[in-house]
Amino acid sequence: TSLKQAIFGIRASRNRTVLGGEFTYLYNVPDLWQGGYKNRIKVIGDKKGGRTSQLISKDPSSIKQLEEIAKNVGVPMKFIHIVRNPFDNIATMVLRRAGERDNVREEGAKANQRVRERFGDAVIDIPGHETILRPKETLQKLCDHLGVTCTEDYIEKCSKILYGAPSVTRDKIVWTEEQKQRVTEQMKKYPFLRDFSFDDYLS
Secondary structure, three states: OHHHOOOOOHHHOOOOOOOOOOOOOOOOOOOOOOOOOOOOOOOOOOHHHHHHHHHHOHHHHHHHHHHHHHHHHHHOOEEEEEEEEEEHHHHHHHOOOOOOOOHHOOHHHHHHHHHHHHHHHHEEEEEEHHHHHOOHHHHHHHHHHHHHOOHHHHHHHHHHOOOOOOOOOOHHHHOOOOHHHHHHHHOOOHHHHHOOOOOOOHH
């Protein structure tokens, strides 16, 4: 059920960090709905962004499946695109896969750009670090995008479960100047990546 997934779902039971530490994803927000609803459901969705990008990158024509879903459901489809500094993404992949840096490609960014070009304003880009650094403003932006009302109580309670600091992993591996330049040039191709840089630290 949605209630069970909200509290004990797949990611709620996952314990892993890049460097081998342990943590648990907990999605339940005390004193809120936890997957329940009153009267009727206004928004339904799932966190499948990574898998969706993989499917589209392997087969660009699969974007038509998203169009079919929108057509069959008969309600507006919205996309929330969480964006992280590519240098941190690449570093995390290298740390997890023992040095496969040169095999990291830009298919994911291409797939996300295709979705943006097809669905336009239905896509919102959210820098991942903003969720932690400015949770209230980010939640309000998300609610506005989805067309739902965000009460102050809702925003306050959701913000309280966020803690810690954004993950910055680019300093945990060694970069050559050529590698940094290559990534920077690739980032320039995509509007949602242009504001990031190697020397841009979160504030």
